[in-house]
Amino acid sequence: MASVTALEPGGTTTSGRPDPMVPRPFRVRRNRRDTTDTCTLELEPADGVPLPWHPGQFTMLHAFGIGEAPISISGDPSRSDRLEHTIRNVGSVTAALVAAEPGTVLGVRGPFGSGWDVGAARGGDVVFVAGGIGLAPLRPAILEVVADRASYDRVVLLYGARTPEDILFADDLRAWTERDGIDVEVTVDNGQYAWRGRVGLVTHLITRAGFDGARTLALVCGPEVMMRYAAQALSDRGVPPARLRLSMERNMKCGVGLCGHCQLRELFLCVDGPVLGYDRLAPLIFRAEL
Ligand SMILES: Cc1cc2nc3c(=O)[nH]c(=O)nc-3n(C[C@H](O)[C@H](O)[C@H](O)COP(=O)(O)OP(=O)(O)OC[C@H]3O[C@@H](n4cnc5c(N)ncnc54)[C@H](O)[C@@H]3O)c2cc1C
Missing domain, CATH: 3.40.50.80 (Nucleotide-binding domain of ferredoxin-NADP reductase (FNR) module)
Incomplete structure (x- = not known):
């Protein structure tokens, strides 16, 4: 998948808060194959700004030019500088995500939803x-x-x-x-x-x-x-x-x-x-x- 380099970090709303509908660019650091149809992507924020999240939450993961899908965060909650997602290839968006090579830029919206607590x-x-x-x-x-x-x-x-x-x-x-x-x-x-x-x-x-x-x-x-x-x-x-x-x-x-x-x-x-x-x-x- 081609890298997208011209994208600026997520926009802001009139209240000054980040717009939850605008994806933030994250770069794939590593793509580990777990099983024949499942991979874990390790992402880092392209702008270097960490993304805090809670176990149980998900992001909308965006493959540019294809679409986005809700995917839970599967990594270590003490590492807000890294985001891991484990994805099973079941359709067009997840196929693009599991094929993303290191260096590819994906969009991330969120984190969204409630956590396990x-x-x-x-x-x-x-x-x-x-x-x-x-x-x-x-x-x-x-x-x-x-x-x-x-x-x-x-x-x-x-x-x-x-x-x-x-x-x-x-x-x-x-x-x-x-x-x-x-x-x-x-x-x-x-x-x-x-x-x-x-x-x-x-x-x-x-x-x-x-x-x-x-x-x-x-x-x-x-x-x-x-x-x-x-x-x-x-x-x-x-x-x-x-x-x-x-x-x-x-x-x-x-x-x-x-x-x-x-x-x-x-x-x-x-x-x-x-x-x-x-x-x-x-x-x-x-x-x-x-
Ligand atoms: C909160 C949440 C967390 C999720 N976490 C993960 C995760 O950690 N890893 C992961 O691999 N998948 C996860 N999913 C499922 C993932 O979002 C879907 O597999 C994905 O949206 C399919 O998109 P696609 O374009 O690849 O396939 P499509 O072509 O859109 O769909 C392929 C098949 O998957 C079904 N499908 C599509 N969307 C969903 C959905 N949201 N839930 C169930 N079935 C769906 C379709 O009905 C169809 O049968 C999560 C879904 C939700 C709602």
Whole structure:
């Protein structure tokens, strides 16, 4: 993809605040291939001005001349000078993003939306439940816990992928288990003869995982059907609805609550979400027509 060098940093509104509709130029530092269809882009601001963000938030990532897509931030929250996004190639915009070579300039709007607020779990247990690329939005919250590990009691990560080849962040999974005292359980839908690990649904791991539901903050990200079953299983283990948080995906365009593409009854998921408590979501996500 060609570099765009003439673009100035994002414009401002009449109030003097940056205009959230104007993308800021970020340069690709590194593009790491994670799996056959997924890459992690490491971006740095072309103007050198850091972009603070919270785990769970997303940006609108703009491939110039093609379009933009909402993509969660997957990197280390202590590094506001670097922005990582883990992207699966499913269509025109994501194909352009995963093909972006070092030096390419992309546009970034945001960060947008609500965060996981994993710090609310200090003094208790934390359970992360991830399905497929859903591990990417959870990774910053896991890194936040790792950086302050002593403040949390039991920390559990339950992760399901389609096949062993689709497992993301294998080095992290090893370090979190061996170095950081996180109880990591990985399962795949389809494992060939060389796979020695678990086969089956990630939601089944919830039943016997070691955590105390009443003292747990549970953070869940993955396909919506998986999140529904996970939320049910976590509720059955005694996790209170307000301490059970899901990250919701809907088509999004503006990112600032104007266009209505991501509306879920009274909620605009780009500003009220994407991370929402099960106390607010339960009446909505079990209704197929919403
Ligand atoms: C808050 C949020 C965070 C996201 N984070 C990530 C991330 O970290 N990594 C990542 O790879 N993807 C993420 N996505 C999904 C990503 O935005 C879509 O895959 C992307 O917009 C597809 O654009 P495209 O032009 O490549 O494909 P298109 O040609 O537009 O679509 C290809 C296929 O993907 C479906 N699709 C399009 N947009 C979405 C969407 N927003 N949600 C679900 N399905 C969609 C279409 O219905 C179609 O089936 C996130 C989405 C949201 C709303």
